[in-house]
Amino acid sequence: xxxxxxxxxxxxxxxxxxxxxxxxxxxxxxxxxxxxxxxxxxxxxxxxxxxxxxxxxxxxxxxxxxxxxxxxxxxxxxxxxxxxxxxxxxxxxxxxxxxxxxxxxxxxxxxxxxxxxxxxxxxxxxxxxxxxxxxxxxxxxxxxxxxxxxxxxxx
Amino acid sequence: xxxxxxxxxxxxxxxxxxxxxxxxxxxxxxxxxxxxxxxxxxxxxxxxxxxxxxxxxxxxxxxxxxxxxxxxxxxxxxxxxxxxxxxxxxxxxxxxxxxxxxxxxxxxxxxxxxxxxxxxxxxxxxxxxxxxxxxxxxxxxxxxxxxxxxxxxxxxxxxx
Numbered sequence: 001x002x003x004x005x006x007x008x009x010x011x012x013x014x015x016x017x018x019x020x021x022x023x024x025x026x027x028x029x030x031x032x033x034x035x036x037x038x039x040x041x042x043x044x045x046x047x048x049x050x051x052x053x054x055x056x057x058x059x060x061x062x063x064x065x066x067x068x069x070x071x072x073x074x075x076x077x078x079x080x081x082x083x084x085x086x087x088x089x090x091x092x093x094x095x096x097x098x099x100x101x102x103x104x105x106x107x108x109x110x111x112x113x114x115x116x117x118x119x120x121x122x123x124x125x126x127x128x129x130x131x132x133x134x135x136x137x138x139x140x141x142x143x144x145x146x147x148x149x150x151x152x153x154x155x
Numbered sequence: 156x157x158x159x160x161x162x163x164x165x166x167x168x169x170x171x172x173x174x175x176x177x178x179x180x181x182x183x184x185x186x187x188x189x190x191x192x193x194x195x196x197x198x199x200x201x202x203x204x205x206x207x208x209x210x211x212x213x214x215x216x217x218x219x220x221x222x223x224x225x226x227x228x229x230x231x232x233x234x235x236x237x238x239x240x241x242x243x244x245x246x247x248x249x250x251x252x253x254x255x256x257x258x259x260x261x262x263x264x265x266x267x268x269x270x271x272x273x274x275x276x277x278x279x280x281x282x283x284x285x286x287x288x289x290x291x292x293x294x295x296x297x298x299x300x301x302x303x304x305x306x307x308x309x310x311x312x313x314x315x
Binding site: 033034057059078080083084085087 | 186187188189190192202203204208210211212215216217219220223227242243244245246247248249250251252253254302307
């Protein structure tokens with residue numbers, strides 16, 4: 001069944017993963033989108049603030065997006081997102097890490113301009129296998145509401 | 156690349172432009188954001204976007220790509236003049252990212268960066284912290300993308 005606005009009440013939504021991240025994909029993303037030495041070169045990375053090879057933060061966010069699509073957004077009535085309130089890159093994503101994504105709904109409200117839709121604000125935290133938080137993201141998603149008749153029957 | 160001491164609020168730099176072809180949009184989306192409106196022209200037309208739309212993470216990643224290329228260009232220029240090159244540190248994150256209008260297949264987006272705040276790091280005296288508003292504007296002059304980025308920038312004279 002397609003998930004709609006009504007399926008995202010405030011509170012814990014779910015935990016998704018694991019998603020294994022390889023050295024090859026870290027290097028490939030960095031070569032295309034973020035070719036800084038700390039994401040491409042082992043020796044330069046070891047001298048950087050991050051003390052070793054790490055994935056681009058945009059790569060980590062993109063992987064989190066994919067985990068959301070695979071976990072729930074791909075079978076939802078998602079209509080897209082207007083943006084991201086905040087992203088905090090807390091610790092580096094390393095080659096070989098297995099990511100888990102923890103998602104909470106922090107707010108769910110009906111859209112004033114498009115009342116057939118709602119805005120669901122999610123807090124998503126990506127963690128490595130040791131449970132260390134690597135990235136925290138707070139972002140709204142626009143979700144279609146169930147058809148008015150169905151909503152009345154359900155309500 | 157600039158050192159912290161070279162950076163002032165209000166400095167603006169055009170960092171380059173990029174054309175989002177249908178092929179590039181779909182290739183990124185298949186890997187990271189396989190939602191129907193990023194994968195298929197007809198589904199895109201039926202969506203709120205009104206056409207095949209780039210994943211917002213694709214737009215952000217391309218912005219990063221052009222910013223890095225611009226920084227590397229500046230570093231080569233500085234090296235050619237015999238100047239010391241500043242190697243920027245990692246970013247702790249960003250705020251207020253807005254996908255203001257869809258980026259549709261064929262759109263060319265020009266990216267720019269404008270410094271909003273500069274401050275020294277209390278915990279790391281060899282670094283300063285710079286916040287810049289990075290924006291993308293399409294070929295019609297519409298602002299389509301914006302976020303407030305934060306980066307650690309090395310000081311030329313730590314502790315001075």
